[in-house]
Amino acid sequence: MTASVPSPEDGEPLPYKEVTDEAYARLAAGSFTVEEPRPGTLILRGPCPRCRAPMEIPLVSGIVRSPRAAGERLRRRPRPQQETVEPMMCTCEDDHPNRPEGRYGCGAYWTLTVSAGPR
Ligand SMILES: [Zn+2]
């Protein structure tokens, strides 16, 4: 018997679609790596969980507070680790049909929990 359903991995371009799935977050958590080439700059690297295009997303965090500048009052919140949840979106330049003009990626978006260890 021959299946007539084309394999999605078989070079068929994925149509652009703004979509998320909890599996994306899980896949990304397992496959993305975080590098810290310099203090305050993180680079997330990994394949898009939907279209598998390799991505490299620099996070220059203006969020990282200098240890003393942040109000001491905020310390009441327990912070076991420095974790930020980064919203991410596929930014590949691959060909995805139906993609609106001026957009990048396949439309997939997800969140990645990035834990930047205390230095
Ligand atoms: Zn993608």
Ligand SMILES: [Zn+2]
């Ligand atoms: Zn793509």
